[in-house]
Amino acid sequence: MPESMTQLEIARSGETTSEMESIAQREGIALKTIRAEVAAGRMIIPANKNHLAHGLKPIGIGIAVTCKVNANIGNSETVGDKESELEKLHTAIQYGADTVMDLSTGNRIDEIRTALIAASPVPIGTVPIYQMVEELDGQIEEMQPQQFLDIVERQARQGVDYMTIHCAIRLELLPKALDRLIGIVSRGGSLIAKWMMAHRRENPLYTHFDDLCEIMRQYDVSWSLGDGLRPGCLADACDAAQYGELDVMGELTRRGRARGTQVMVEGPGHVPMHKIEENIRRQQAVCDGAPFYLLGPVVTDFAPGYDHITSGIGAAMAGMYGAAMLCYVTPKEHLGLPKPEDVKQGMIAYKIAAHAADIARERPGARDRDDAISKARLLFDWNRQFELALDPETARAYHDETLPEELFKSQKYCSMCGPKYCAMRISQDIRELCKTSELVELKPKL
Amino acid sequence: MPESMTQLEIARSGETTSEMESIAQREGIALKTIRAEVAAGRMIIPANKNHLAHGLKPIGIGIAVTCKVNANIGNSETVGDKESELEKLHTAIQYGADTVMDLSTGNRIDEIRTALIAASPVPIGTVPIYQMVEELDGQIEEMQPQQFLDIVERQARQGVDYMTIHCAIRLELLPKALDRLIGIVSRGGSLIAKWMMAHRRENPLYTHFDDLCEIMRQYDVSWSLGDGLRPGCLADACDAAQYGELDVMGELTRRGRARGTQVMVEGPGHVPMHKIEENIRRQQAVCDGAPFYLLGPVVTDFAPGYDHITSGIGAAMAGMYGAAMLCYVTPKEHLGLPKPEDVKQGMIAYKIAAHAADIARERPGARDRDDAISKARLLFDWNRQFELALDPETARAYHDETLPEELFKSQKYCSMCGPKYCAMRISQDIRELCKTSELVELKPKL
Numbered sequence A, B: 001m002p003e004s005m006t007q008l009e010i011a012r013s014g015e016t017t018s019e020m021e022s023i024a025q026r027e028g029i030a031l032k033t034i035r036a037e038v039a040a041g042r043m044i045i046p047a048n049k050n051h052l053a054h055g056l057k058p059i060g061i062g063i064a065v066t067c068k069v070n071a072n073i074g075n076s077e078t079v080g081d082k083e084s085e086l087e088k089l090h091t092a093i094q095y096g097a098d099t100v101m102d103l104s105t106g107n108r109i110d111e112i113r114t115a116l117i118a119a120s121p122v123p124i125g126t127v128p129i130y131q132m133v134e135e136l137d138g139q140i141e142e143m144q145p146q147q148f149l150d151i152v153e154r155q156a157r158q159g160v161d162y163m164t165i166h167c168a169i170r171l172e173l174l175p176k177a178l179d180r181l182i183g184i185v186s187r188g189g190s191l192i193a194k195w196m197m198a199h200r201r202e203n204p205l206y207t208h209f210d211d212l213c214e215i216m217r218q219y220d221v222s223w224s225l226g227d228g229l230r231p232g233c234l235a236d237a238c239d240a241a242q243y244g245e246l247d248v249m250g251e252l253t254r255r256g257r258a259r260g261t262q263v264m265v266e267g268p269g270h271v272p273m274h275k276i277e278e279n280i281r282r283q284q285a286v287c288d289g290a291p292f293y294l295l296g297p298v299v300t301d302f303a304p305g306y307d308h309i310t311s312g313i314g315a316a317m318a319g320m321y322g323a324a325m326l327c328y329v330t331p332k333e334h335l336g337l338p339k340p341e342d343v344k345q346g347m348i349a350y351k352i353a354a355h356a357a358d359i360a361r362e363r364p365g366a367r368d369r370d371d372a373i374s375k376a377r378l379l380f381d382w383n384r385q386f387e388l389a390l391d392p393e394t395a396r397a398y399h400d401e402t403l404p405e406e407l408f409k410s411q412k413y414c415s416m417c418g419p420k421y422c423a424m425r426i427s428q429d430i431r432e433l434c435k436t437s438e439l440v441e442l443k444p445k446l
Helices: A007-012 A018-027 A031-040 A082-094 A109-119 A128-135 A145-158 A171-178 A187-199 A209-219 A240-258 A273-286 A307-321 A340-360 A368-378 A382-388 A392-402 A406-410 A423-436 B007-012 B018-027 B031-040 B082-094 B109-119 B128-135 B145-158 B171-178 B187-199 B209-219 B240-258 B273-286 B307-321 B340-360 B368-378 B382-388 B392-402 B406-410 B423-436
Strands: A068-073 A099-102 A124-126 A162-165 A222-225 A263-267 A292-295 A325-327 B068-073 B099-102 B124-126 B162-165 B222-225 B263-267 B292-295 B325-327
Touching: A007 A018, A007 A031, A018 A031, A068 A082, A068 A340, A082 A099, A082 A109, A082 A340, A099 A109, A109 A124, A109 A128, A109 A145, A124 A128, A128 A145, A128 A162, A128 A187, A145 A162, A145 A209, A171 A187, A171 A240, A171 B423, A187 B423, A209 A240, A222 A240, A240 A263, A240 A273, A263 A273, A273 A292, A273 A307, A273 B307, A273 B340, A292 A307, A307 A325, A307 A340, A307 B273, A307 B307, A307 B340, A325 A340, A340 B273, A340 B307, A368 A382, A368 A423, A382 A392, A382 A406, A423 B171, A423 B187, B007 B018, B007 B031, B018 B031, B068 B082, B068 B340, B082 B099, B082 B109, B082 B340, B099 B109, B109 B124, B109 B128, B109 B145, B124 B128, B128 B145, B128 B162, B128 B187, B145 B162, B145 B209, B171 B187, B171 B240, B209 B240, B222 B240, B240 B263, B240 B273, B263 B273, B273 B292, B273 B307, B292 B307, B307 B325, B307 B340, B325 B340, B368 B382, B368 B423, B382 B392, B382 B406
Parallel strands: A068 A099, A068 A325, A099 A124, A124 A162, A162 A222, A222 A263, A263 A292, A292 A325, B068 B099, B068 B325, B099 B124, B124 B162, B162 B222, B222 B263, B263 B292, B292 B325
Antiparallel strands: none
C-alpha cells in the first residue's frame, strides 16, 4: 500500500492492514468484517503513522466491536506537570483506558504531549485549540486560520492519533446557544464562538475543513468532530443548538470520508435518561453510522462530587444503544482537576458502563467473566473472585475488613450474612439433598 | 373510620386519612389522586398503627409518586450491635433513605428492632424469617407454621411497617431454581426452600397466606412479597424460576388486596440492562400495577467493591421504567457487612438513581434542583452549588482540594480548566458582547 493511504482508503480499496488484523484477533471478529466496517466509516482505527512506528497498539472504535473508554488527562494553568500527567496516563491504562486524551492547557504542552505519546501504547487524542490559545496568550480572537493549521500539523507530526476539532459550530447556531440556561460549556466551542463573535465571520475551522482534512489524511489522524454546543445541563439537552450542530457534523462526516479521513463524532454531555436513546439514534441517522463518542452523559446535575456515577448511568445506557466510545468523567468533574485517584475512580465507573453495555448488546463472550465470577461465588472461592474482579485490590480489602484471616478465604460465607444465613451455602445443601433423595414428589407437579 | 381498617380499605370506602393528606402535600399531588392510587393498590402507605402512634412520618410508595429508596441495615452473626445499627439508621436517614429495613440476623434482634422503630421517622421493614431461624438456632426445617405466625404477630405489634415474606416460592418451582448457575441467593428464599425439601411439602408461608393476611390487616402492615427466586447472577436472569415465582406473586397480590392488606412486590437482583424494561413491564402486568420494589438490579457481576455503581445503573433504569422503590446496594455487597461509610455511599448512589428516574419520568418539578445548581454554576456561585449538592461536604472538599482559599469561592473558574479556559466564563463574555453589539449579521441567517 502507498505509505500515504489511510486505513479508510486501504479498506475501501479492498485491502487489509496489519492493524486491522490485530484488531480482528483482539476482538474475535472476522478480518473481513473489520475491513468492511472501516470501509463503511462505521469503525475508525485511530493510529497516526508516527505513533504506530513507536509502539502504538491499534484499536478499533465502532459499533461492531467492544465499547471503548477514553480517559482525559492533562494539566491546567493552575495544576499539573509532566510527571503528574505521566502518572495519570499509567493509572488510566492500568484500569483499562482504551484511549487517552491529553487536554493540557497549562505550561509546556509540547513537552507533556511528546512524553505521553512516547509512553502510551494506546491512542492519544488532543484538542489542538487549547495549544493555539495558549500560544496566543488567551487572545483567541487574534487567531489566523493558518496558525491553527500549523498547530494541527505540528501535533500530527508528533504522533497524535485523533483530534477533537470544533468545525461544526457554525455562526448561525450561536444565537440558539446563547438563549440557553447555561450557554456553551465546551471549552473549544466557547473559544470558537468568541472568535466568530469578534470577527462576525463563519467558524474558520468549518471554512478550512478541507485543508484540515489534508493534514489529517497525511498522517492518518482520525477526526473526533467536537460538539462545541453540547448541552451543559439537563435544561439545555436536545435543543436546537445541539441538534443544529449535529446536522453540520453529518455534512462534515461525509466530506471527511470523501477526503479519505476517518471520522468519529462527539456527543453530549448532560442528557436525562429518557432522551439518551433519541440522541444515539439521531446521531446514527444524521452521521451515516459514524462512531459516536460520548462524554457521559450526566443524567442529573445535582450530585457534584459523584459525576462518575451520574454519568456512568448515562454512559452505560448510551453504550447499550450503540455508542462506540465513552469518555470518562471523574468524581472531580465540575469541581477541580482530577488526580490519579480520581482517574482510577472515573476509569472504574466507565469500565463498568462499557462492560455492562457490551453485555446488553449481547456481544459474544461479553458475559464470560461475569459467569466465571458467579461460579467462583458459588464455590466460595474468594481468592478467585478477587482475581476476576475489575479491581481485585479493593474487593479483597473490603472482604478482609471484617474477616481478615486467611482461613476465611475458604469459608462458605462472608460477614454480610454470616454462616447461618448464606443463601448460596443453603442452596448448595439443597442441591446435595436433591442428589441423594427422591425428587418424585417435586417432579410430577412441573 | 374503624380503628381496624387499613389505608387500602379506607381508600376503597371513598374516605381519606391524615396520612394520605400529608403524602399529598409532600408530593404535591391531589389528595383524590392519592386516594385513588391507594384504592387501586398501585400505591401503598406502609404505616403500622403502632409506629404511627410513635412518630412515623408516612410516605407513599407507588408509580404516581416520587421514586423511593430503601436502605438495608442490621447486624449479622459476625458483626454489629445496637449502637452500630442506630448509627447506620441515622446515616441512612441523613442521606435521604425513605424507608429502612432491619435485616438483623445476629444477636438481640428484638432489642435492635424496637430501638430502630422508636428512633425512626421513616417506615421500617423486616424479614421475619430471620428471627424465626435465629430462634430455631438455624434449624429452619423444625419450623411449625404457627411459630412463624407468632413471630410476624410479635413484629407487627412492635410497629414494623412492612414485611418481606417469601410466600411465592412454591414447591414446584424448586427444580427450576436448582438448575441455575448459582441457584437461590435470597436468604429467606433459601431457608424456605430448605424447609420444603426437608418436608416434601408446599411452602407453609404460601399455604398460610390468609392467616398472615389477618395479622397484616390488623396492624396495617404492608406486604413486601419477597422474591425468593430472584436471579443472583446475570446468567440466571429472567428464567423460568424467576418468572414462575412472579406469577405466584400476581395471585398473592390479588388475594392480599381482597383481604384488605396493602401489597408491594419485590424484584431482582441481577439483570442485564437490556432486560430491565421487560422485568418491569411484566411485573406491572402480572401484579396488576402493585408497587415494584427492586434490589438494584446489578447489571454486571464483574465489579465487587463497586456494586453500588453496577446496581445504581440498573436501579436508575428500573426507576425510569416505573419501579416504585429501589433497595440500595452498598460497595460492600457480596463482600461483607456494610459500615456507616458504606451506607452513605450506597445511599448517595441510590438517591442519584431515584432522582434521575424522577427526571426521566418527567415528574413535575423533578428537575428544579438540577436547574438551580446549573444556574449557580453559570454564576460561579460556588457556595450555592455546594448547598444545593446532594452531598455538600464532599463537593466542597473536592473543590477546595486544589483551590482552598475563600477568594476562589467567587472566582469565575475552578482548577479543572483554570481561568483562561472556562467555557462558561467565555460564554458569558459572549453574551455580554451580544447585548452591546449588533447581532444583525447573525440573525438573518437563522
